[in-house]
Amino acid sequence: xxxxxxxxxxxxxxxxxxxxxxxxxxxxxxxxxxxxxxxxxxxxxxxxxxxxxxxxxxxxxxxxxxxxxxxxxxxxxxxxxxxxxxxxxxxxxxxxxxxxxxxxxxxxxxxxxxxxxxxxxxxxxxxxxxxxxxxxxxxxxxxxxxxxxxxxxxxxxxxxxxxxxxxxxxxxxxxxxxxxxxxxxxxxxxxxxxxxxxxxxxxxxxxxxxxxxxxxxxxxxxxxxxxxxxxxxxxxxxxxxxxxxxxxxxxxxxxxxxxxxxxxxxxxxxxxxxxxxxxxxxxxxxxxxxxxxxxxxxxxxxxxxxxxxxxxxxxxxxxxxxxxxxxxxxxxxxxxxxxxxxxxxxxxxxxxxxxxxxxxxxxxxxxxxxxxxxxxxxxxxxxxxxxxxxxxxxxxxxxxxxxxxxxxxxxxxxxxxxxxxxxxxxxxxxxxxxxxxxxxxxxxxxxxxxxxxxxxxxxxxxxxxxxxxxxxxxxxxxxxxxxxxxxxxxxxxxxxxxxxx
Amino acid sequence: xxxxxxxxxxxxxxxxxxxxxxxxxxxxxxxxxxxxxxxxxxxxxxxxxxxxxxxxxxxxxxxxxxxxxxxxxxxxxxxxxxxxxxxxxxxxxxxxxxxxxxxxxxxxxxxxxxxxxxxxxxxxxxxxxxxxxxxxxxxxxxxxxxxxxxxxxxxxxxxxxxxxxxxxxxxx
Numbered sequence: 001x002x003x004x005x006x007x008x009x010x011x012x013x014x015x016x017x018x019x020x021x022x023x024x025x026x027x028x029x030x031x032x033x034x035x036x037x038x039x040x041x042x043x044x045x046x047x048x049x050x051x052x053x054x055x056x057x058x059x060x061x062x063x064x065x066x067x068x069x070x071x072x073x074x075x076x077x078x079x080x081x082x083x084x085x086x087x088x089x090x091x092x093x094x095x096x097x098x099x100x101x102x103x104x105x106x107x108x109x110x111x112x113x114x115x116x117x118x119x120x121x122x123x124x125x126x127x128x129x130x131x132x133x134x135x136x137x138x139x140x141x142x143x144x145x146x147x148x149x150x151x152x153x154x155x156x157x158x159x160x161x162x163x164x165x166x167x168x169x170x171x172x173x174x175x176x177x178x179x180x181x182x183x184x185x186x187x188x189x190x191x192x193x194x195x196x197x198x199x200x201x202x203x204x205x206x207x208x209x210x211x212x213x214x215x216x217x218x219x220x221x222x223x224x225x226x227x228x229x230x231x232x233x234x235x236x237x238x239x240x241x242x243x244x245x246x247x248x249x250x251x252x253x254x255x256x257x258x259x260x261x262x263x264x265x266x267x268x269x270x271x272x273x274x275x276x277x278x279x280x281x282x283x284x285x286x287x288x289x290x291x292x293x294x295x296x297x298x299x300x301x302x303x304x305x306x307x308x309x310x311x312x313x314x315x316x317x318x319x320x321x322x323x324x325x326x327x328x329x330x331x332x333x334x335x336x337x338x339x340x341x342x343x344x345x346x347x348x349x350x351x352x353x354x355x356x357x358x359x360x361x362x363x364x365x366x367x368x369x370x371x372x373x374x375x376x377x378x379x380x381x382x383x384x385x386x387x388x389x390x391x392x393x394x395x396x397x398x399x400x401x402x403x404x405x406x407x408x409x410x411x412x413x414x415x416x417x418x419x420x421x422x423x424x425x426x427x428x429x430x431x432x433x434x435x436x437x438x439x440x441x442x443x444x445x446x447x448x449x450x451x452x453x454x455x456x457x458x459x460x461x462x463x464x465x466x467x468x469x470x471x472x473x474x475x476x477x478x479x480x481x482x483x484x485x486x487x488x489x490x491x492x493x494x495x496x497x498x499x500x501x
Numbered sequence: 502x503x504x505x506x507x508x509x510x511x512x513x514x515x516x517x518x519x520x521x522x523x524x525x526x527x528x529x530x531x532x533x534x535x536x537x538x539x540x541x542x543x544x545x546x547x548x549x550x551x552x553x554x555x556x557x558x559x560x561x562x563x564x565x566x567x568x569x570x571x572x573x574x575x576x577x578x579x580x581x582x583x584x585x586x587x588x589x590x591x592x593x594x595x596x597x598x599x600x601x602x603x604x605x606x607x608x609x610x611x612x613x614x615x616x617x618x619x620x621x622x623x624x625x626x627x628x629x630x631x632x633x634x635x636x637x638x639x640x641x642x643x644x645x646x647x648x649x650x651x652x653x654x655x656x657x658x659x660x661x662x663x664x665x666x667x668x669x670x671x672x673x
Contacts, residue, residue: 224598
């Protein structure tokens, strides 16, 4: 009941006229930028970050909530109307959604995506209200060894479980950790990797890293392989659904929510797995399995709900443990740090008003999104036709602005270009980008926890396994690392055996 | 875009540009290791765990990744390049565009303060749009200037964040 009282207080804070205006601007901008082709939610949040610099903490977090959900909704609009999405979590939506649009049912596809996102987002944010304080109550009793283990776990999860290549994932992680190393060592004040450059002694601003990897790297990569000629976009009217569509959508929405939230909430999240699971589930349960692959509405409703629910789920480890597990969450932690806010269990104790206002504004943003996007959909669809030279020139324009504004230093733009080149390389060779940013953000924090663990035990490394959670996590990591190669070996062996036999 | 051929081809290095990435990882490992070795051991950091330990672990990790990646690439391993709405992987990388854009960004960093935000950003937008294939020479320039002026005033007046006025000090 305590939670609800705090949440109500959050609503009172968020529901002022000024804050509602911030939420509205956030939702509009987030959707507008998110709809643009080639721009995923992470890039949307990174590019719009400078806009929140001048606001106070509460105002900017509220705007952020709007940008976050708006960016995601924008992405699904793009994948339905344009196909071949850039964001891996929208791949499944495009599968059926684009087929529906081609068959003249774009309005229904957009409607089930929008309403499904609203339903899932609302339920999942509700779950967040109850789950987060529970996790905080456990997390508050955990010591440095457990935190260190959790960070190692998050590192291994984002670099070896999600990507397609483990070597490339780990390499990306170590590159990120190296970037995080730059600057003054917080404990002793010794400069590391600063090469005598005073501008580097404060470390590289996380905003610059995020904008470089997601905006500059992406823009350069697209520039190298820019598709010639116009892509066919499908014009749509105002989204609506018939009685039959409602009947076929509401169960997938709920199932998608149930599948999505837990996957987002464990610190090995990401929306790829839950959206795919939801798709497969709907295909199995559907009364119209023959429609799958030709535009089945269940195949849009379920995965879209799963996507949104998992996005709300990722806020659980982000807010309670300070662990970002998706690209968007990583950029959000950068935004928090701008204000000197460090997400973690203490945040709920030290800044309860702030946390609960943020959660309340998630509900508000989600509702505004539904109210705005149904009537505005035809307008968003027009944004898809923006000429590509202007689009990508605009991305570079705003990326450089964001990097410059992060410290009012033109030096930041040089760093932006260097890390952007790294982002280009990652895309060219299929290296995942997520481990780079997570490594850069969590690296310094991991070092702090490691030092603290050893400080307490005066150097005895056995301290690292002195807490039960740490032991469990290391065991899970061992399973992660050992089982897949083992399975591969076994499979190869049986295949060889069957060939011989 | 060449994918590594599994047959090896005429030269061992043919189609294996990813070895360059392995070399980069190796170079990073060396840089981190040298930098770490140069951290002065002072009374302040003689605590339980000094500032060298984590960089040393990272340098080792980078080196191991470099070796593992090189071996994997030589064996013909590769991952798929990223796809997207506007990406056509069937055409080879167009380097003049990529380097042109990189040059523009670098130039932007150099002239931003002397020329001021509006002039520098207009050039950045106009140059990028032309490099990316826009042939509407007047329109692109107008959009660039309008965007720069609007952003300048938006930041200075709307958000209270001062951007450099440069050449146009006193005019804007």
